[in-house]
Amino acid sequence: MSTINSASTLYYNSTPVRVVSIDGRPWFIAADVFKCLGVVNTTTAVKSLRHDEVRLTEVLAQRPMQALSEKGLRKKLMRSTKPEAHALLDWALHEAIPAHREAATTEEQAKRDTVQRLAARVAELEQRLSTLAVLAKGVPHPIQAALRTQ
Structure with a gap:
């Protein structure tokens, strides 16, 4: 299972696409990407990808989901015969990835500011x-003072 540093939801033609940052790199939730293409079976769709192109990850404590690396996303969309695949790839490369990186950078800066x-x-x-410790050195503790008076 992968550790997610940040997550954002972006919209492609009003379809939500979750992008998570794992080890500083953007990963796209496969179910969201394939939903944009009208593909229902995500498990079958990712079978041709290598282990560095797809991984299982949890998004906001939900059940584990397949995520595509940028390389895996490119591979699937470039090989697709669906005409909308190339438009989705252009959107991912020119809008989604830069927007996600900007959001992740802003989130990391906010964390650093909070820590500071x-x-x-x-x-x-x-x-x-x-x-207070310096001031209290010469002052007897109330319990000690009560014991002395007895």
Whole structure:
């Protein structure tokens, strides 16, 4: 099973096509691609692809699905006899992949910004704890003070 870094849903002629980022590369959910072509049986459609062109992946904790690498997508669409396959390939190469990469880059930057904000907050809280520890050194603990008075 593959680890997905990011996912986006793009639309080809109003048909949703999910694109996931695995190890920094775009992978297209095969069922969505073949739906655009009117192909129903995804399992049969991907049988001719090599292991580096198709892989099983989970999208948002759903059941495992076949995903096509960019190379696998090109191979399937270039070999297809369906006229819409070449238009789908043009869309994927010129619109979908750049849009997915931009979304993935934006998402990664947002994650980095969040990590930086959290690190700054942790540093601030550590500084406050240090200050409190210094201030508390000379002050007896309330329980210790109560035991001394007994």
